[in-house]
Amino acid sequence: MLGICIELKTTCKHCSSPLMLNAFTENVLCPSCYKFNVFDGEEWKNLLEDALQEAPKMELGEGQPSTIMRGQYTYQLMYGRQEPRCGKCKTNIDLSKIEEFSVKGSAVCSKCSAEIFVRKPDELIAESFSNVKYLVGEDDDQLKKNPEPGKLPSSAKPVLFTCPACAGNLEIDGTDRMVNCKFCDSQIYLPDDLWLRLHPVKEVSRWYMVLDENALPPQGKMPEWYYLSDMIADRQGNVYFATAQDGENDFMVWSIDKDLNTRWIRKDIKFNYEHTRMEIAHDGNLYLYNENRHSLVKVSSKDGSLIQKIEGSKDRKKLNMKGCKRLVAYPDGTLLTNINHVFARFNEDGERVELWESKKFGLFSAGAGDDIPEGDGEWAPYVKDVGSNPKKINGDFTYMNIGLDGYLYMLDRSSSDGELAKFELSGTQVWSKYIPLNYKECRPCQDERGYIYIIGTDDKSNTRIIRYHTSSDSFETIVTDLKEGGFLEEEDTIAVLPDGTVFAAKFHNRLKVFSPTMDMIYRSEQSKEDDELEQRRRKDKIEKDEEFED
Known part of the structure; x- marks a missing residue:
């Protein structure tokens, strides 16, 4: 409070x-x-x-x-x-x-x-x-x-006043300025000083x-945000947001359920919105990390309360999140991180452990991996350049996620030749596929049917959500840009529920939700305003083009 x-x-x-x-x-x-x-x-x-x-x-x-x-x-x-x-x-x-x-x-x-x-x-x-x-x-x-006009304020008390005609004592309550003397029946006009005493000038x-900083908004409402740091969904259908309103000490983490009801809000987590990301822990709780902080924070997925804080070790042989661009939580509780482009794996106590455990007989494991440098100035490969058991990858251009199928997925967000790769948790690469999009700014998300969802833009800067079908080995465009008659308008982050419901968001209170059949089932007020403005612009442009042709 x-x-x-x-x-x-x-x-x-x-x-x-x-x-x-x-x-x-x-x-x-x-x-x-x-x-x-x-x-x-x-x-x-x-x-x-x-x-x-x-x-x-x-x-x-x-x-x-x-x-x-x-x-x-x-x-x-x-x-x-x-x-x-x-x-x-x-x-x-x-x-x-x-x-x-x-x-x-x-x-x-x-x-x-x-x-x-x-x-x-x-x-x-x-x-x-x-x-x-x-x-x-x-x-x-x-x-x-x-309130009655002229009535004595509750903070004041009646006073005694002497009748100027008969000298009788009158109790004046300030209800009227003209009073009758109960002794001689004279009418008396109360003087200014007495009237002001009974009715002091309001100051x-x-x-x-x-x-209550963590109070929930009214039913059917969500917290407002300007900056969207990250958005992620869990296996129970809850979605988590890391946001800020103006960036000055107002970072917050909050969660909604699959019916879009706000579950909880935490405004007392002292993070900066820039470079903050989230990851679902193996036990269903939530990790928070920032590449400019040394520590790793774990909060409850039920109410956002603090569960654990692992302080960063000065010794790079133990967990130090400074420079960490990506993190995923393995089912056994270990954490796979990409720190200054180097892969490193840690247990829940922050101790570094073996990086990859190859399942194939006769192959040697990668050990703990390379030493973690203090900066990210060294060159590192992209997803398309690595194979099994990678020790380095460019963390600035790589998103990672562990799918519902238990495999590790890496996505290259580069503009022209980015690839999506699938790995066994042991480090063995299963396949790598070219992504038919230019810029991609999201982790690869998987539903319980095995589809992998990605949001990005095509070569004409149209925003699209695509999904990869593992059974047919093909990508399918499922939601298109408003300019193409679709629903998207520069959204750049998605979260996917197990049933295939897709949340697409961007900065300044913009959020759209699509059903598993890709019908738009929710659109925030700000997104609605944006869409209507874009449609008016398109209509005006068409009318001007028609006038020019005539």
């Missing part, structure tokens, strides 16, 4: 008097003209969306002012990273008791005994910000469903939202 502080004010649309938004509420009564200003859920979402994205990445105590102009209102907003505290003496409240406070409706400051309003989000808030779990320090007068006050 972390706290976000908010200070927000604007002016009344009816009388232009200052209007303080000291609570997250839909109806705010102007204390000057006694008319309501309405701020619906969409307005609040636009006001606070950036604040809730930016503030969690700030240092504790850091804040940011902002001016927002929307329709009839100009808002002055201050937001920042601060734990909820008492507005009077600045003492932090105990977040470990926040649930207890929300049930009671308030917390009592441990230092000055001031009452601090605490509540859980209502429907208005939950619809826009599912990660907000509590609100603290709001003005409870603004939260009343039907902007700081209130707080308490967030």
Whole structure:
């Protein structure tokens, strides 16, 4: 849980008097003209969306002012990273008791005994910000469903006033400025100083939202991303994403099930989105690694919690992930890595073990393989250049995956002559095939029928998904580019479920899902916008070409 502080004010649309938004509420009564200003859920979402994205990445105590102009209102907003505290003496409240406070409706400051309003989000808030779990320090007068104009605020108390006609003591509650003396029946107009005492001018006050960083989005929604580091599917039909929104300390790993429901989100994994990749472990959990980090991290596939972190050894004879471009997990728990173009195999404790175990009688194994250099400057062969028991391969151009059939597949992403190769786990090459695509930016994915799926572009830069049929020894194009009447629009990453369902994605919330029969069964809002824009461009071009021919 972390706290976000908010200070927000604007002016009344009816009388232009200052209007303080000291609570997250839909109806705010102007204390000057006694008319309501309405701020619906969409307005609040636009006001606070950036604040809730930016503030969690700030240092504790850091804040940011902002001016927002929307329709009839100009808002002055201050937001920042601060734990909820008492507005009077600045003492932090105990977040470990926040649930207890929300049930009671308030917390009592441990230092000055001031009452601090605490509540859980209502429907208005939950619809826009599912990660907000509590609100603290709001003005409870603004939260009343039907506030009465001129009514004494709950923070004030009635006062005694002497009738100027008969000197009788009157208890004034501030409901009306004209009052009748109960002793002499005189009408009395309350003086300015008393009226202002009962109705003090509202000042902007700081209130707080308490967030759960790992909260799930609303049903049917996925987390948003801009950068897509990697995407991978497991044997149970779950898909895992490594993404970031703007790249500044907001890396996250999350998972959806085969029905596209978000299973979990982890925003507390400290990785950089650049060069981060994932791999399914032999036990079904998830490995995370980055070529610029020394360590290897293993998280739970059930909830993303940390299971293991293998610290990188300074001794290259043990696991050190610095320079690791590719990794696959063998069924026996060992890890085959490509580090600075050199193949190396490690056990789960990070110790280097025998690289290839040839199954053929009379052949010698490759031993542990070559020494791992500190950099990747040395030349290394491509997939088409290697045979059985390779010791080196160009990791920048090679993707690896262990298929559902238990074989190791390597794919060369080079533009013109890339090949797909199949290996036994012992290192023996079974075959190598030319891939009829130019650029390929994905690991080769296999379904339970044995088909191997690849996404890339052809020589006309059209995006295509193809699959290799092992039985017929042939490639088949199964999804084509939008420009060819298909569905793809520059997607560059795929994940394939065991039943053949294909997830195709790229940066900025773009995702499409195809059934095993290659019908498009899901398209994100951003992908839909992109597709419609591309179709309009195509239509305009055709019309212009026809006009030119006429």
